[in-house]
Every structure is written in C-alpha cells, then in structure tokens.
Amino acid sequence: xxxRTQTPLKRTPLHAAHGRAGARMVPFGGWDMPVQxxxxxxxxxxxxxxxxxxxxxxxxxxxxxxxxxxxxxQHATTNxxxxxxxxxxxxxxxxxxxxxxxxDIFIYRVADSEYLMVVNxxxxxxxxxHLQHLAAGFDVQLTNESDEWAxxxxxxxxxxxxxxxxxxxxxxxxxxxxxxxxxxxxVDVLFARTGYTGEDGYEVFVKAEQAEALWDKLLALGITPxxxxxxxxxxxxxxxxxxGHEFSEDIHPLSSHYTWVAKDKEHHGREKLNExxxxxxxxxxxxxxxxxxxxxxxxxxxxxxxxxxGTSSPTLGHPIALALIDAASADATEFAVEVRGKDHAATxxxxxxxxx
Numbered sequence: 001x002x003x004r005t006q007t008p009l010k011r012t013p014l015h016a017a018h019g020r021a022g023a024r025m026v027p028f029g030g031w032d033m034p035v036q037x038x039x040x041x042x043x044x045x046x047x048x049x050x051x052x053x054x055x056x057x058x059x060x061x062x063x064x065x066x067x068x069x070x071x072x073x074q075h076a077t078t079n080x081x082x083x084x085x086x087x088x089x090x091x092x093x094x095x096x097x098x099x100x101x102x103x104d105i106f107i108y109r110v111a112d113s114e115y116l117m118v119v120n121x122x123x124x125x126x127x128x129x130h131l132q133h134l135a136a137g138f139d140v141q142l143t144n145e146s147d148e149w150a151x152x153x154x155x156x157x158x159x160x161x162x163x164x165x166x167x168x169x170x171x172x173x174x175x176x177x178x179x180x181x182x183x184x185x186x187v188d189v190l191f192a193r194t195g196y197t198g199e200d201g202y203e204v205f206v207k208a209e210q211a212e213a214l215w216d217k218l219l220a221l222g223i224t225p226x227x228x229x230x231x232x233x234x235x236x237x238x239x240x241x242x243x244g245h246e247f248s249e250d251i252h253p254l255s256s257h258y259t260w261v262a263k264d265k266e267h268h269g270r271e272k273l274n275e276x277x278x279x280x281x282x283x284x285x286x287x288x289x290x291x292x293x294x295x296x297x298x299x300x301x302x303x304x305x306x307x308x309x310g311t312s313s314p315t316l317g318h319p320i321a322l323a324l325i326d327a328a329s330a331d332a333t334e335f336a337v338e339v340r341g342k343d344h345a346a347t348x349x350x351x352x353x354x355x356x
Contacts, residue, residue: 012057013150013208017215021225029122031058034227044233044314046224047197048356051156053223054231056203057211060124061149062131065114066140073107073115076134078273080263086111089179089192093253093261094119094127095269100249102130104241108179108192116190118151120243134268150211154223155201155234157356160193162221163202167191171202185217196231198238198356233311236320239283239352245293245308246322252277255324257351279305280330283351286319286337289344296338297323297346304329307337313353320353321346 009032018025023034034055036043046052064073073081079092086109094102103123108116119127128144135142154163164172168183171191179192190205206214219225232242241247241256254262255277262273284297284307291310296303305325313320321337336343 010058012055013211014055014057014215017212018055018225021219023225023227026228028228029058029120031121033058034225036227036229037225040227040229040233041314043224043226043230047156047199047226047230047234048315049157051154051159051162051201051223052226052230053215053218054153054155054226055150055215056153057150057208058121059151060119060121060127060144060146061151061205062117062119062128063110063114063143063145064117064131064140065110065143066138067113068138068140069113069115072135072138072140074265075138075267076131077105077107078262078267079107080265081107081109081115084109084177087178087180089177089194091258091261094130095253095267095273096130096249097269097272098249099252099269099272099275101243101247101251101253102249103127104243104247104253106192106194108190110179116145123243148208150206150208152204152206152211152215152218153195153197153201154204154218155195155197155226156199159199159201159223162223166217166221176200185214187214189214196238196240197234198240198352198354199234200356232309233314236309236311236322237313237315237352237354238356239322241281241322242309246281246324251324252279255279255327256281276327278327279324280327281308281351282323282325282330283349283353284321284323284335284337284346285349285353286321286344286346288319289337289339290319291321291337291339291344291346297325298336298338298343299329299332299334303338304335315354320349322351 089108290312295307297305310321
C-alpha cells in the first residue's frame with residue numbers, strides 16, 4: 001500500500017509570532033494561517049472601532065518594469081493603468097479568454113515604467129504563468145518577489161493615528177490609494193493606504209526578515225491581532241468580492257457590482273468579457289439563520305441561484321449574504337435560501353451592507 005504524500009503548508013515570516021499571540025491556525029490556500037486569536041467577534045469589533053493588524057504575507061508580489069511595462073499591463077488587465085501616476089495604486093482584474101478572471105489584483109505604480117502587482121495567494125503560480133505567457137512580444141521584465149516581502153494590514157478608524165507617531169513621512173496627510181516608501185519604527189517599508197475591511201488603514205510592505213520585530217511593536221501599541229475569520233466577516237460587510245467565491249475562471253465578473261473595473265479599452269479577453277452576463281450578484285439580508293456558500297436561493301419552489309458568501313454580521317446583528325442569481329430573476333426583492341431542506345426568507349439589500 002503506497003503512502004500518500006501531502007505537501008507541507010507554507011508559513012509566513014510571522015508564523016512564530018502567531019504562536020506567541022495564541023492564534024488558532026488553519027490551512028488556507030496552501031498556507032498555515034491564523035483564523036483567530038482572542039475570537040472572531042472581538043477582532044472584528046476591534047477593526048470596526050479601533051485598530052487591528054492582519055498578516056497577509058501569503059499574498060504574492062510581482063514586479064513589472066521596462067519600456068513596455070504600461071503597454072503590457074494595459075493588455076493584461078481590464079482597468080486603465082495609464083490613469084494613475086507614480087505613488088498611486090488601484091484595483092484591477094486579470095481576465096482570461098472565456099469571460100472569467102484569472103485573478104483580481106492590486107497594482108501599485110512605483111515609477112514611470114515600474115509597477116508592483118499583488119495577487120491572491122492561492123493563484124500565485126497560475127498568475128505568474130499567465131503573465132509570463134502574455135509578456136511574449138513586450139519589452140518588459142517580470143520578477144516574482146513574493147518570498148522577499150511580508151505584508152501587514154493595519155486597519156480601523158484609529159489605524160493611521162496609531163501608526164503616525166512612529167512613521168515617516170507624515171502618513172495622516174495621505175489619501176486613499178496613495179503608495180509611498182517610508183519608515184515605521186525606523187524600518188524601511190512601503191506604505192499603501194489600502195485595505196480589505198471597509199475601514200481606513202494602511203497595508204505595510206516590509207522585507208520578510210524584519211516583519212516579526214515590526215509585528216511585535218504593533219501589538220505593543222495595543223493594536224489587536226486579527227485573523228482570517230474577522231477578515232472574511234469584515235470584507236463581506238463591506239461588499240468586497242473574494243476570488244473563488246464571487247469571482248472565478250468561470251464566473252463573469254460583470255455580474256458583480258464592480259463593473260467599473262472593466263474600462264473601454266483593448267485588452268486580453270475583451271471579446272468574451274463584453275458578452276452580457278447571465279447572472280447577477282446581489283446582497284441578501286436574513287433574520288436569524290446564517291447561510292453559507294453553495295446554499296440554493298429560490299423564488300417560490302424554483303432555484304434561481306446560490307449563495308457565494310454568507311455570515312452572521314457582527315456589526316449589523318443579522319445574517320447577510322452575497323448570491324449569484326439568474327439575471328431574469330435578480331431584480332426581485334424577496335427570495336428564500338434553503339438551509340438543510342428548509343426555506344428561510346431573504347430580502348434583497350444594497351451592497352455594501354456596511355459603510356465605514
């Protein structure tokens with residue numbers, strides 16, 4: 001009988017620090033990641049009312065530079081990369097050629113012909129191969145720097161004020177999506193006023209070997225360590241999509257409320273992306289019973305879609321969900337979600353569910 005070999009989980013540079021903070025670790029996208037420390041609700045509330053810090057070092061970082069860097073990114077992505085200047089960042093998509101997404105990404109413009117792209121951890125190898133394939137014929141250099149960087153997301157209404165006394169230059173004057181080099185506790189970092197929680201805050205890029213000391217100093221300031229559990233409830237309240245749930249290789253991204261990411265320009269996969277989606281992503285509110293990914297959504301006895309993400313919202317005090325619904329049925333206001341053979345009323349609601 002042959003033994004099944006299992007690939008060991010990858011560890012971020014902060015793995016030992018999570019152990020010291022009492023984290024409960026879980027497998028996530030091939031990584032050993034903290035799902036919670038003190039508890040999901042406490043971590044969620046810390047980010048909504050104060051400041052929390054997430055380890056998102058599992059994300060991938062690719063550097064794109066060279067004479068054709070802009071031309072290449074315009075071809076590879078749907079958003080208009082020409083519209084943002086050095087020192088700025090924006091959200092973007094990597095479309096495939098069949099009307100879905102290879103990944104959803106963030107791009108940071110470092111200089112005129114130099115960009116940093118952050119990709120989802122579970123898609124890193126796939127994204128790298130895709131970009132390498134598309135780069136043929138362009139005067140562009142791609143470098144995978146994922147192992148060099150740690151990434152800490154300090155989020156919440158007090159995040160910037162907590163960091164400011166220990167940061168240079170002045171981070172309080174910076175705008176949303178600003179991206180710039182600086183120092184935090186004297187350590188060289190890259191600051192980005194971006195995040196995935198619906199709150200203000202900074203994502204801090206730091207060299208991997210310096211991450212643990214920086215993390216410890218953030219916790220010493222009273223910033224709450226927060227895990228994947230709170231990250232998911234926070235992003236869902238804010239209506240942010242998650243790749244593998246709201247987006248995939250086979251889900252048309254224009255079914256979502258992020259249609260603004262697809263600009264009117266020539267790019268890879270444009271023909272299929274321009275086809276009308278057959279589904280629409282909507283928000284649902286329920287009274288008591290939380291729902292999960294894959295649960296059927298109904299009108300009467302007819303299944304018209306399924307839940308892509310669901311949780312019991314700590315901020316709002318009731319269950320919420322995103323659901324992909326057949327386009328012909330998506331404009332209705334009343335639905336039902338089937339949970340273990342029983343239908344529970346659900347009302348269509350605006351997304352985002354919560355605005356910080």
